[in-house]
Amino acid sequence: MKTGADCVIEGLINAGVKTVFGLPGGTVLDIFSKLYHAPIEFILVRHEQGATHMADAYARASGEVGVCLVTSGPGVTNAITGLATANMDGIPMVCITGQVISSMIGNDAFQEVDTIGITRPVTKHNYLVKNVDDLPRILAEAFYIAKSGKPGPVVVDIPKDIQRATTTAVAPAEITLRGYRPVLQADSKQIDKLADAIKQARRPLLYVGAGVISSNASEELAALAHRAHIPVTTTLLGLGAFPETDPLALRMLGMHGSVAANTAVSRCDLLIAVGARFDDRVTGKVSEFAPHAVKAHIDIDPSAIDKCVRVDIPVLGDVKQVLRELLGKVAPMECSEWLESTARWSAENPFTYDRNTKELLPQYVIEQIYELTRGDAIITTEVGQHQMWTAQYYKHCRPRSFLSSGGLGTMGFGLPAAIGAQAAFRDRLVIDIGGDGSTQMNIQELVVAVEHRLPIKVVVLNNSHLGMVRQWQEMFYNREYSATVLKQSGRPANERITPGAGAQEKYLPDFVKIAEAHGALGLRVRTREELIPALKKAFAAPGPVLVECIVRSEENVYPMVPPGASLMEMIHSMA
Amino acid sequence: MTRHTIVALVENQPGVLARIVGLISGRGYNIESLNVAPMPDPAFSRLTMTVPGDDRVLDQVTKQLNKLVDVIAVTDLTRRHYVNRELVLVEVAAPADKRAAISTMAARFDAKVVAENAESLTLMICGEQERVAEFLGMLKPLHILDLSRSGMVALSRIAQE
Numbered sequence: 219m220k221t222g223a224d225c226v227i228e229g230l231i232n233a234g235v236k237t238v239f240g241l242p243g244g245t246v247l248d249i250f251s252k253l254y255h256a257p258i259e260f261i262l263v264r265h266e267q268g269a270t271h272m273a274d275a276y277a278r279a280s281g282e283v284g285v286c287l288v289t290s291g292p293g294v295t296n297a298i299t300g301l302a303t304a305n306m307d308g309i310p311m312v313c314i315t316g317q318v319i320s321s322m323i324g325n326d327a328f329q330e331v332d333t334i335g336i337t338r339p340v341t342k343h344n345y346l347v348k349n350v351d352d353l354p355r356i357l358a359e360a361f362y363i364a365k366s367g368k369p370g371p372v373v374v375d376i377p378k379d380i381q382r383a384t385t386t387a388v389a390p391a392e393i394t395l396r397g398y399r400p401v402l403q404a405d406s407k408q409i410d411k412l413a414d415a416i417k418q419a420r421r422p423l424l425y426v427g428a429g430v431i432s433s434n435a436s437e438e439l440a441a442l443a444h445r446a447h448i449p450v451t452t453t454l455l456g457l458g459a460f461p462e463t464d465p466l467a468l469r470m471l472g473m474h475g476s477v478a479a480n481t482a483v484s485r486c487d488l489l490i491a492v493g494a495r496f497d498d499r500v501t502g503k504v505s506e507f508a509p510h511a512v513k514a515h516i517d518i519d520p521s522a523i524d525k526c527v528r529v530d531i532p533v534l535g536d537v538k539q540v541l542r543e544l545l546g547k548v549a550p551m552e553c554s555e556w557l558e559s560t561a562r563w564s565a566e567n568p569f570t571y572d573r574n575t576k577e578l579l580p581q582y583v584i585e586q587i588y589e590l591t592r593g594d595a596i597i598t599t600e601v602g603q604h605q606m607w608t609a610q611y612y613k614h615c616r617p618r619s620f621l622s623s624g625g626l627g628t629m630g631f632g633l634p635a636a637i638g639a640q641a642a643f644r645d646r647l648v649i650d651i652g653g654d655g656s657t658q659m660n661i662q663e664l665v666v667a668v669e670h671r672l673p674i675k676v677v678v679l680n681n682s683h684l685g686m687v688r689q690w691q692e693m694f695y696n697r698e699y700s701a702t703v704l705k706q707s708g709r710p711a712n713e714r715i716t717p718g719a720g721a722q723e724k725y726l727p728d729f730v731k732i733a734e735a736h737g738a739l740g741l742r743v744r745t746r747e748e749l750i751p752a753l754k755k756a757f758a759a760p761g762p763v764l765v766e767c768i769v770r771s772e773e774n775v776y777p778m779v780p781p782g783a784s785l786m787e788m789i790h791s792m793a
Numbered sequence: 794m795t796r797h798t799i800v801a802l803v804e805n806q807p808g809v810l811a812r813i814v815g816l817i818s819g820r821g822y823n824i825e826s827l828n829v830a831p832m833p834d835p836a837f838s839r840l841t842m843t844v845p846g847d848d849r850v851l852d853q854v855t856k857q858l859n860k861l862v863d864v865i866a867v868t869d870l871t872r873r874h875y876v877n878r879e880l881v882l883v884e885v886a887a888p889a890d891k892r893a894a895i896s897t898m899a900a901r902f903d904a905k906v907v908a909e910n911a912e913s914l915t916l917m918i919c920g921e922q923e924r925v926a927e928f929l930g931m932l933k934p935l936h937i938l939d940l941s942r943s944g945m946v947a948l949s950r951i952a953q954e
Contacts, residue, residue: 338815397803519860520856520860521859521860524849524852
């Protein structure tokens with residue numbers, strides 16, 4: 219006879235899980251008791267939010283389902299941000315949560331929350347296990363739902379008495395869910411239509427999103443782009459789906475996208491959206507998005523089609539399968555005039571910043587990281603200006619190597635994400651690029667990297683501000699830096715912070731000391747000359763390293779498409 | 794803005810209704826009326842909702858509902874043929890001099906008097922949505938003391954995709 223807790227371990231092993239991230243508590247003691255003897259690596263975090271981001275990034279990097287285990291009540295509420303992050307970006311995760319004993323549910327018991335109620339809007343699906351006999355089936359279903367169709371996080375809430383109850387039930391050999399049958403086989407007639415549209419097009423463009431990476435379809439995408447000579451632009455989460463060093467690559471499109479990409483979107487006559495969802499950061503003013511183009515949309519999620527933009531050729535199905543079939547129907551072709559134009563836009567409008575200054579600029583730091591790694595590292599980011607510069611100044615060439623919170627834009631994602639990615643690939647170089655604001659949010663997880671010998675490299679671009687918000691305040695709110703200054707001087711009057719008289723002002727916190735306090739190596743870089751030696755030292759070091767780069771404060775991310783404007787209304791400076 | 798009629802076949806499990814309602818209201822849509830009850834096979838329940846909104850919005854609602862694991866099939870019946878009924882109980886003030894007129898009017902709509910006392914009559918109407926709307930219109934000049942509507946119940950074969 220096995221207990222519910224045994225079923226959990228069994229379910230994890232059956233699903234091929236090798237690593238679980240989490241933090242224990244009263245309502246999960248029984249599961250942790252079994253985990254103690256299980257052949258599964260457990261990574262103990264310092265905050266449940268860290269566990270969810272680690273599991274998320276583990277999934278993004280490896281393609282497998284990320285798993286985390288947290289306790290009831292505050293354990294669950296601490297996990298919400300991570301679940302919502304994964305939900306917005308379609309990341310396969312299973313989050314097992316403890317719950318108070320069944321008879322106490324609804325009684326405001328100690329460490330009780332309505333887990334199902336709270337997680338419903340931020341998960342793909344969730345379960346409250348009411349009968350231990352259902353548990354093996356539920357666990358198997360949870361993994362299936364997490365990784366099929368458009369992937370997403372699934373919560374399995376298990377009351378303590380269920381964990382202790384015994385059963386002889388086993389997981390079903392096959393999963394059949396009456397209400398959930400993701401479409402995998404696309405309609406060949408639609409693919410024919412698309413092939414035809416490609417043949418007719420004079421100015422075709424591939425608009426590529428996370429779906430290509432999630433479907434592991436980079437090869438098929440490249441084959442299509444090369445056969446029909448179609449330029450490629452990617453979304454933030456599509457970075458790496460197509461090598462940015464390829465001549466057909468126009469770089470990222472959208473609010474902080476390249477001139478070439480945004481111009482190509484505005485002038486193309488056929489826009490092929492592949493695994494992308496026409497997000498508002500990409501489209502700008504929807505009515506003026508790709509105004510002259512026939513629009514095709516290949517996606518596995520039926521609700522994404524026609525959600526934001528009306529499309530002419532919807533193709534519902536798995537991206538990899540559709541591209542394969544499409545390749546068989548598309549003959550080699552080349553629209554040379556169009557290719558000349560797009561190449562010219564790329565050449566004449568690269569991402570630029572002030573290269574003449576002696577000051578250390580954040581864009582320069584990222585460029586040097588790219589040069590030193592040649593695009594081979596796994597890069598995670600926090601959220602803000604540095605995130606956009608990492609999209610722009612690092613050339614992303616491999617899928618599953620750029621891990622960033624796109625849909626939710628969660629500050630605090632990058633550092634634990636680097637740990638999760640490193641846990642999946644111990645031999646690869648993993649670099650987290652963050653700002654001084656974001657990096658503080660889950661800094662406590664640094665000790666996890668040290669203990670588990672996960673040698674992540676955390677680069678902090680310290681501009682002593684919450685940079686992206688500051689930029690918006692500069693552009694749209696009269697330079698009134700309300701709550702965006704992180705150093706002690708220059709704060710607005712309502713924050714009532716007067717810098718200490720006499721002594722030289724020091725930026726707080728001291729990131730180098732924090733790194734050392736956690737057991738990591740801490741380095742500080744203030745000048746261009748100091749940068750490369752520090753990065754080299756960091757990348758070669760056997761353990762985790764934090765490199766704090768003091769960079770110029772008032773730098774803005776350009777180009778920028780202001781809110782409500784069309785993609786062609788890019789701003790390039792404040793002049 | 795059209796009033797859309799959506800029917801769905803769902804798992805008869807605790808939490809399913811909360812999930813559906815949560816999804817719709819979470820996206821800012823309003824459920825005007827909702828009716829749900831088990832089917833002959835008690836593993837399933839059938840749901841009828843009326844949701845006002847434009848076609849685009851409702852297309853999204855339907856697709857989002859279809860994605861839910863507990864929802865087996867969903868159809869927007871709005872532009873199709875379907876059989877529908879709604880049941881309304883309404884208590885109206887009925888002073889002696891108005892009583893006969895109210896009863897006659899009710900009879901014209903096939904509405905029945907299901908309860909009465911010295912001050913009021915409680916009428917029940919069960920009919921198609923247009924008929925019910927007309928009846929409620931006729932009650933406007935009267936003093937309505939209380940009213941309870943079941944919400945529409947619609948029957949049409951739900952296409953299973």
